[in-house]
Amino acid sequence: MANSNLATYRNPTRNHSGGRTQKISKITPHEMAAIWSGRQCADYFAGTTRQASSNYCIGNGGDIAISVDEGNRAWTSSSEYNDQRAVTIEVSNSVCGGDWPVSPAAYNALVRLCADICKRNGINPAYNGAASGSITMHKMFASTACPGPYLTHKIVSGDLARDIKAAMGQGTAKPVSQQLYRIRKSWADVKSQIGAYKSLENAKKACGVGYSVFDKDGKAVYTPGGSAAKKWTQDCVLKVGDKVISVSCGIVAVPGTNSAVQGNLVNIPALGGMVPLSDVSEADDTGDGKKDDYLANTKSRVFLLQATVTKIISNDLVQLDRGYVVKTGPLMGLR
Template sequence: MSNSSLVSYTGLSPNHSGQRTHSIDRITPHCVVGQLSAETICACFPAGRDASCNYGIGTDGRVSLCVEEKNRSWCSSSSANDQRAITIECASDKTEPYAMNSAVYNSLIKLCTDICKRNGKKKLLWFADKNKSLNYAPKSDEMVITVHRWFANKSCPGDWLYNRLGDLSAKVTAALGGSTQTPTADSTVWYRVRKTWADAKSQLGAYKELANAKACVDKHPGYSVFDVNGVNLYTSNTTTSAVPYKVRVSISDLNIRKGPGTNYARTQYIPVGTYTIVEEADGQGASKWGKLKSGAGWISLDYCKRV
């Protein structure tokens, strides 16, 4: 098993579990939370620290090797994922949405293409769905993208990269000469109406015409139209109901923000429980935001259930 020829610096970390027990069929990109160099990323994983990665991409786009591909890194908070994934730490801003510059993103595309090519893959798949991704059995020529936030109470790889993983998938697959991922065998484009992309059970329908999907959303406040990659294409501006009302938060990594949008600073994670919403607002990163009665801030209502 070889390493990438794109590597310009090698600083091997002792933090790994030896040779993999599963073939490589996943790539897990991370945000390193800092505009670090290729060398500094490797220096983040000295002996005694329970963390590492296979590759790092510095802020100038240079690639470093921290753990050889043949070995399992300690990167995703999931030993099962790390056994089969090449993990890549990418230089990013220190605050949400943890944006990466063009040099880093372009190197990520090239590195993923190289990893796929050397491992006999012709497609890099992004489903934007945790359950589907983790339960999918890749074909021999397929590689699947997974993300750290699926395995731990973290926002990694940050919304900036998370929202571009469909683009990453398409560009790498095109460079490999494979066919672009499509939602159905007959290549029909379906527009799905759901409360959130992750909540497949809330789906009201799938439509071939975007106009019909939008019409359905207009009749069902709180729903949105999503494309095959989980990108929110449309959310009705119809007010759902008068406030106040109570919601149930069932996930442990929902952010409280200072304002209604991912462009506002995160203050903390909200504990699982029931909360009162006293105001609603539109904003970046969610179909609707709700202000907490406690005054702690705003939360995305896409991840809440009214009670």
């Protein structure tokens, strides 16, 4: 079975199950949780004893490397069902934290590679929210937040499928934004990032005291100050339209199981129960020994990514723009 001619480097790893037992019918984009080239990622898989790999690796600059030949099943999605049928692709992040974005170069390479795979294997790229779709996500099969909010939005919104079809000559692609305005305490403090926005004005509105808005080159373009400056405040009276995030919250096992994750949801009692994995990120005080958004056990701690209040249910409950209801106790609003 042929590999993509778009790849410029190949370093095969032993971390795979040999020849596929199923016809290729899916693509599964993952994120590296690292800022690497495709070559670095393939070299890592080739040299590690960890049972992990992917068919392709896409670097931050857009280079494409082969780690496991397409004809073999890689160990990527924690699911034999998916990995036997899917060509799996690790994509470098451009920032490790916040929305976990990928660079325009990496995203465009992902689109071109997926289009090539779909053409050669007769795949109609489509996400339907289930394992039966031709575009799937790691978080469908394991207790992980992979891919992060940026790639998840691209997949769930249909942007990725539409862009792949355009690359296959079946439609028009949505332009990839070249600019994200990121909110951090400093450009170097990646872990402090609390948001990334295409709109500078929206970034300014969400930027509190102690933070600045940085452009894609790391230049501070806005720092709040004076009496009008806002900061994230807990125990404030929330109203419709408020931007909110949460403090660090613990996760607990779903009743009747030994895991805090069930399907695409994670159990966060402080927020009222089950919350989509794509809407949370690991907190700095996580207790599982590493901050990689992989919720391996109930020692992990998470925080709710920024959302907007759309309805006040009661003093203790609000509805968010993502459609579900959460408890107000752990929430912080901009004040």
